[in-house]
Amino acid sequence: MKIIIDTKENCAKLAAKQYAELLNRKPDCILGLATGSTPEELYKELIALNKAGEISFKQVSSYNLDEYVGLTGEHPQSYRYFMDDKLFNHVDINKDNTHVPCGIDMTDEKAAEYDKEIEKAGGIDLQLLGVGNNGHIAFNEPGTPLDSVTHVVKLTQSTLEANKRFFASIDEVPTEAVCMGIKTIMNARKIILMAYGKNKAEAMAKAIKGKIDLNVPASILQLHPDCTIYMDAEAASQL
Numbered sequence: 001m002k003i004i005i006d007t008k009e010n011c012a013k014l015a016a017k018q019y020a021e022l023l024n025r026k027p028d029c030i031l032g033l034a035t036g037s038t039p040e041e042l043y044k045e046l047i048a049l050n051k052a053g054e055i056s057f058k059q060v061s062s063y064n065l066d067e068y069v070g071l072t073g074e075h076p077q078s079y080r081y082f083m084d085d086k087l088f089n090h091v092d093i094n095k096d097n098t099h100v101p102c103g104i105d106m107t108d109e110k111a112a113e114y115d116k117e118i119e120k121a122g123g124i125d126l127q128l129l130g131v132g133n134n135g136h137i138a139f140n141e142p143g144t145p146l147d148s149v150t151h152v153v154k155l156t157q158s159t160l161e162a163n164k165r166f167f168a169s170i171d172e173v174p175t176e177a178v179c180m181g182i183k184t185i186m187n188a189r190k191i192i193l194m195a196y197g198k199n200k201a202e203a204m205a206k207a208i209k210g211k212i213d214l215n216v217p218a219s220i221l222q223l224h225p226d227c228t229i230y231m232d233a234e235a236a237s238q239l
């Protein structure tokens with residue numbers, strides 16, 4: 001693991017450079033993308049680079065990590081809506097090449113097709129991750145097996161609590177999501193994980209310094225050959 005500790009703004013700028021390098025080297029690359037507050041700064045940087053003509057998404061395909069079960073793409077808290085609003089609507093990507101798991105009528109069998117689609121497309125070149133306060137990556141909550149592929153998950157109380165800020169009340173937070181599995185994520189050729197704020201400090205200390213433990217899903221990234229972690233001083237405060 002390569003670890004970079006800097007301000008949120010600088011982390012976003014440095015990570016954006018990694019994207020620029022990949023997009024210019026492999027214009028038809030496959031990106032694995034994430035939602036939540038963490039990537040917002042990075043997406044702003046990517047939009048700026050695109051508008052400045054320094055990168056193009058014209059040939060890029062993308063696969064998002066997850067989606068809430070029960071929300072259509074028109075719902076303002078759905079992850080499809082988030083991606084359109086925070087990135088896709090502002091860059092030259094072909095929306096037909098952007099993929100977010102479908103949260104409607106989803107079963108584990110249908111969800112696993114997402115892995116096959118990714119594989120058929122050539123595999124993910126660069127996977128972006130945030131981390132949950134409980135160490136989850138995507139919505140792979142503590143205990144998710146290493147060999148999991150895209151599947152339906154029941155969100156833990158800790159995740160519902162953390163995500164209620166986006167909804168009118170905790171009762172409105174969907175209790176299930178469809179998300180890439182640990183294996184899907186680990187298959188990516190490169191991984192970037194970003195973590196900001198003191199709420200992430202304990203999870204990040206366990207993920208980086210602790211033993212590899214299924215109960216801290218982010219710790220499994222220690223096994224990945226090309227993973228860069230960008231974090232601010234607060235997220236790094238227990239290292």
Ligand code: F6R
Nearest residue numbers: 034035036037038130131132138
């Ligand atoms: C989002 C995702 C989640 C978030 C994590 C952190 O697609 O997969 O794992 O990355 O819950 O969320 P934020 O960034 O809102 O702190």
